[in-house]
Amino acid sequence: MSDVKTAVRISPEALREKYRIERDKRLRADGPNQYLDPNAVFRDFDADPYVEPGFTRPAIVEETEVAIVGGGFGGLLTGARLRQQGVEDFRIIDRAGDFGGTWYWNRYPGAACDIESYIYLPLLEETGYIPTEKYAKAAEIFGYCQQLGRHFDLYDRALFQTQVTEVRWDERRARWLVRTNHDDVLAARFLVIAGGIMHKAKLPGIPGIETFKGHSFHTSRWDYAYTGGSPTTPMDRLKDKRVGIIGTGATAVQAVPNLARDAEHLYVFQRTPSGVGERNNQPTDPAWAASLQPGWQQERIENFEALVAGQPVEQDLINDGWTQISGGVNFEGGAADDDQYELADFARMEGIRARIDQIVQDPATAEALKPWYNTMCKRPCFHDEYLQSFNRPNVTLVDTDGKGVERITPTGVVVGGTEYPVDCLVYASGFEVSTGYTRRLGFELYGKSGQSLTDAWKDGAATLHGMYTKGFPNLLMSSLVQGGTGVNVVPILDNVATQTAYTIKRMVDLDARAFEPTEQAQEDWLCVLMSHLTGTGKFSTECTPGFYNNEGSLGDHKMARNAPYAGGTLAYFEELKKWREKGDLEGLEVSRNSEA
Structure with a gap:
């Protein structure tokens, strides 16, 4: 807050x-629909490049207490927390060849955690x-x-290279098939x-994207066979290549x-620049x-x-x-509406822009x-080499003035009527965040009476805590949809995993046949969600388009119902903790096997 006078x-x-001017340049009528599914452009995009192709095994037909879909941190933590609760009979299913989730697929050069x-x-x-260091690299x-x-002895319970195609509730058996x-x-x-949360890749819907005759790939499927090198060694096959990267x-x-x-030459195609502060990574x-206790x-x-x-807080233990960022300002709750908070943020962003002037030699x-x-x-970025890269003679920033790339030709990228010839195109275009839940999962769920989750949520999600949903018994979800959110997602996944393991253990102890939330519990949770959304709308609509605000789309009732808990990460943790401590499974209807 000491720099508020600077902002004034x-x-x-x-x-x-x-x-406002910069935001308006980037607003598009198609909003989030401007992106493409990579499978529309790349053959076998979903194929795993890190395993031998053609993997087969005998079909498995079995009963299990718990089926966990996903082998990233969410699935790993669920397995670990189930073990700690004494629940040993479970399967973890993932289409990848190993555990890791995001960190299995994202092996692009320079990949690292931006959270301590x-x-x-x-x-x-x-x-x-x-x-080994404050900001661990992807390989670590x-x-x-x-x-x-x-x-946690999870490998024996894992089914890798396995894609779930459908899950369906069998009412007679009280089992998910x-x-x-x-x-x-x-x-x-x-x-x-x-x-x-971020695993389904997307591509920009640029006219001509499918006509490019050079080599191209998405960053989540980095092609080291083409570039040479590895995540930790130089890409020696790019020394005579002109490379373009779309996304900043x-x-x-x-x-x-x-x-x-x-690369021989790198073209960085930019629609919206990132705010890049100092990372200052250090070995542990x-x-x-x-000395840790x-x-x-x-x-x-x-x-x-x-x-x-x-x-x-008494002390900043992280100091990064x-x-x-906040300087005592609560941005998570939409506090940018307050003049003092806005001034503090103006000052911080002036510092980010001043850093660019200090580092980048060419004024334009x-x-x-x-x-x-x-x-x-x-999402704020922190890096100590990104801005410096633009001082290299072999790097050209191609700024599109907010309009994005005009079109792609068989040999290059067109911006403002000028074609930039490239041998290779890299799409750093991110992942789907606001599309339908089952679309991102890649399969449908069918609950009681055969109703699909997509149909049940056609007017917006209905859950308790973002984890349980009526009509889908014995289902527990880890998702942004009505669930927790924050800049550090892993503790959220861990708290949800703890809640999941607790719920399952309680149901096992009760000899429960099935459980699901009541409609009233879902409505009560929706009221909690809506109470925290108050004040965030203005901030979102005034922002430049991006995945945080659904590409500047004003949204609708359905989008509001699908929003995550906006009351703060620690407050969400407290909601779950209080529910467990109360111990009466409030909001859940439970039937027992003895009643069947």
Whole structure:
């Protein structure tokens, strides 16, 4: 808040108008519909490049207590928490060849966690693992996912390279029938969907995208056979290649420095620049690690969540760009509507723009790289090599002035009537966030009376805690839909996994046949959700388009019902904790086997 006077000196009125102009440049009538499914452009996009093709195995037909769909952190944590509750009979199903989720698929050069690894990697005290640096690289995170699988003996319960094709509730048996592409039929008493938050890739719907004759791929399917190298070694096959990258979000910020280092020439096609602060990564201090006392990780997680929510704390244990964003300002709850908060944010973004002027040598490039929007309109980025890349003679920023790429030809990319010839196109265009739940999962769920979840939620989601939904007995979900949200997603996944394991253990102890929430419980939870959405609408609509605000779409009743809990991450954790501590399974209707 000390820089508020700086913001006042640069005229808040002028900044508001600048932000509005830049937002309006990027607004599109098609909103989130401007993106394509990669399968429409790339053959076998969903094929796993990290395993031998043609994998087959005998079909599995079995009964199990719990079927867990998803082998990322959500699935791993659910398995671990079930083990801790004494529930041993479960299966984890994932289409990948190993555990890891996002960190299995995303192996692009430079990939790393942008949240401090001491609070991002879960269960560090349980495993005894200490990350090697403050912001762990992707390979280390993937390796830690594998370590979690070994530590909690989850590999024997995993079905990898297996795609769920349908799940259907069998009322007579009180089981979920889970079918897969290997003709498996798993009859599960409980079904847990831990399908991830950002896993379904998307491509920009640029005219001519399918006509490009060079090589192209999405960052989540990085093609090292073409580029050479690996996530940790230079891409030696790019030294005579002209490469274009479309997208300048969090992924591109990490990939660009490596492409700039290795390509003959790199063109960075930009619609909206990211706000890039200092990362200042450091190796873990052994003396600090040795000094940690039991309970240190949870304390650190809570400290971080309080700081990013603008809550007062005695000490900033994290001390990084994330915890310095708020400066005591609660942006999560839509507090940017308040003049003081807005002024503080103006000051912070002025600092981000000033950093660009200090680093980038060409004035025109520096000006084009400046973000003109509030901090949380797009996910803030932190990097110490991204901006510096634009000082290299082999790197060209192609700014589209908010319009995006005009078209793609067989040989290049057209912006403003000028074609930029490239040999390779990399799409750093991110993942679907606001599309339908089952669309992102890749399969349909059919509940009581054969009703699909898509149909049940046609007018918007209805859940308790974002986890349970009426008409779909014994189903537990880990999702943004009416669930928790925050900048550090893994503790949210862990809290949901804890709640999931608790619920399943209680149902086992009760000899429950089935459970589902009441309509009243769902309505009560919706009221809680709506109460926290008050005040966020203005902030979202004034933001530059992006996935945080559904590409600037004003939304509708359905979108509002699908929104996550906006009362703060720690408050969501408290909602779940209080529910468990109360102990009466409030809001759930439970039938017992003895009643059947």
